[in-house]
Amino acid sequence: MTDQARFAHASEAELARILDYYGVRWEYEPRTFPIMWSLDGKVVESFSPDFYLPDLSVYVELTTLKQSLVRRKNRKLRRLRELYPDIRVKLFYGKDFRALMLKYGRFDLAASLSGLEGQVAADRANAQPRLSVVVHASAATEASGAIRMASGTIERTDDEPDDERVASGARAAPRVSRGSRRRRGRRVFQAAHATGGDY
Amino acid sequence: MVEAHKKAPSEDLRLDIGEVLITEDEIRAKVRELGGRISADYAAKSVTLVSVLKGSLPFMADLMRAISIPVQIDLMEVSSYGGATTESSGLVRILKDLSSSIAGRDVLIVEDIIDTGLTLNYLLRYLRGKNPASLRICALLDKPARRLVEIPIDYTGFTIPDEFVVGYGLDFGEIYRNLPFIGVLRPELYQTS
Numbered sequence: 001m002t003d004q005a006r007f008a009h010a011s012e013a014e015l016a017r018i019l020d021y022y023g024v025r026w027e028y029e030p031r032t033f034p035i036m037w038s039l040d041g042k043v044v045e046s047f048s049p050d051f052y053l054p055d056l057s058v059y060v061e062l063t064t065l066k067q068s069l070v071r072r073k074n075r076k077l078r079r080l081r082e083l084y085p086d087i088r089v090k091l092f093y094g095k096d097f098r099a100l101m102l103k104y105g106r107f108d109l110a111a112s113l114s115g116l117e118g119q120v121a122a123d124r125a126n127a128q129p130r131l132s133v134v135v136h137a138s139a140a141t142e143a144s145g146a147i148r149m150a151s152g153t154i155e156r157t158d159d160e161p162d163d164e165r166v167a168s169g170a171r172a173a174p175r176v177s178r179g180s181r182r183r184r185g186r187r188v189f190q191a192a193h194a195t196g197g198d199y
Numbered sequence: 200m201v202e203a204h205k206k207a208p209s210e211d212l213r214l215d216i217g218e219v220l221i222t223e224d225e226i227r228a229k230v231r232e233l234g235g236r237i238s239a240d241y242a243a244k245s246v247t248l249v250s251v252l253k254g255s256l257p258f259m260a261d262l263m264r265a266i267s268i269p270v271q272i273d274l275m276e277v278s279s280y281g282g283a284t285t286e287s288s289g290l291v292r293i294l295k296d297l298s299s300s301i302a303g304r305d306v307l308i309v310e311d312i313i314d315t316g317l318t319l320n321y322l323l324r325y326l327r328g329k330n331p332a333s334l335r336i337c338a339l340l341d342k343p344a345r346r347l348v349e350i351p352i353d354y355t356g357f358t359i360p361d362e363f364v365v366g367y368g369l370d371f372g373e374i375y376r377n378l379p380f381i382g383v384l385r386p387e388l389y390q391t392s
Contacts, residue, residue, distance in 0.1 A: 017280075017289075018280050018317065021280045021289060021291055022280070022291050022317040022321050023290065023321055023324070024320065024347075053347075053348075056348055056349070058347075058349070060347065090347060095361070096344065096361065099345065099361065099363060100314075100345065102363065102371075102389050103281075103314075104279065104280045104281030105281045105372070106281050
């Protein structure tokens with residue numbers, strides 16, 4: 001099945017182009033993994049890796065936030081690995097991605113895909129032609145299994161500075177708008193400055 | 200406006216190196232060791248070394264002379280993402296293909312560095328289609344922190360940290376390949392404004 005992807009972040013669109021270039025098949029956010037439940041069994045926190053590479057059986061999560069701000073994402077990733085030990089997830093940090101852009105001579109992206117600027121750059125990514133996504137029937141089945149398991153309420157628990165969201169009952173869960181993300185990003189930025197953070 | 204380089208390369212390229220990561224002597228010793236292992240593993244056979252241009256050229260030249268069994272060599276070059284060919288096709292292209300058939304032959308891919316593994320993954324698929332008897336990988340440098348595609352490397356020279364390295368074939372903007380050692384480029388040479 002071919003679908004159209006709408007990327008939440010410029011770095012994701014760029015990675016999709018890189019994967020296309022090297023002939024690596026990918027799916028964009030095909031599955032949401034519940035990682036925390038309330039006492040009454042509702043999913044209160046989940047993790048949706050950005051990409052799944054079906055031929056390599058690996059999920060890829062991109063984060064272009066500063067290293068000092070990825071602690072929460074690392075924690076969620078650790079939780080994911082505890083709960084789903086058979087799932088392989090590769091976390092690609094901002095510094096890794098910027099280095100990759102430098103390697104490929106994409107100096108403009110290396111500069112613009114840093115921290116909050118990367119969040120803003122998502123507008124640019126979404127304005128570009130969308131990339132096709134190849135979805136395996138097996139992956140879709142797997143995803144629907146996850147959806148059944150995750151059936152619960154939509155609930156956000158914190159001010160996450162990135163594109164993680166709480167699992168909903170369907171893949172087409174309402175996404176946090178880019179404006180909301182930017183507002184959250186600004187709060188993170190202000191907090192970092194207030195505490196003398198390296199931003 | 201983003202500048203490609205904040206600082207132009209120095210006339211003496213060594214001045215642009217913040218730290219020498221692997222010295223000439225260390226490279227020489229490692230290449231000798233790899234050559235010995237390859238000679239032993241392919242004993243009573245011959246092997247075709249396939250070098251991937253341009254970065255692996257110095258490594259290939261030294262490695263082939265450290266191997267004692269009969270070798271054939273061949274060269275390949277593939278386009279890189281972000282290069283001039285990216286916009287036209289959007290797909291990786293073989294810029295220089297093998298000169299001879301590798302069907303039924305034992306092939307060893309000689310790479311300078313493996314980071315994401317994307318190029319090598321592409322090459323493996325391409326070369327497997329040419330039906331070699333065996334297909335192995337020899338990489339001077341392995342940078343696992345950036346790996347997207349896990350690929351088993353049969354012969355690894357050095358596992359290095361996630362630093363921007365140049366020299367001994369490795370370039371930044373086609374410069375620094377001629378440095379005889381492998382060093383970490385000073386950040387002001389590549390950091391963007």
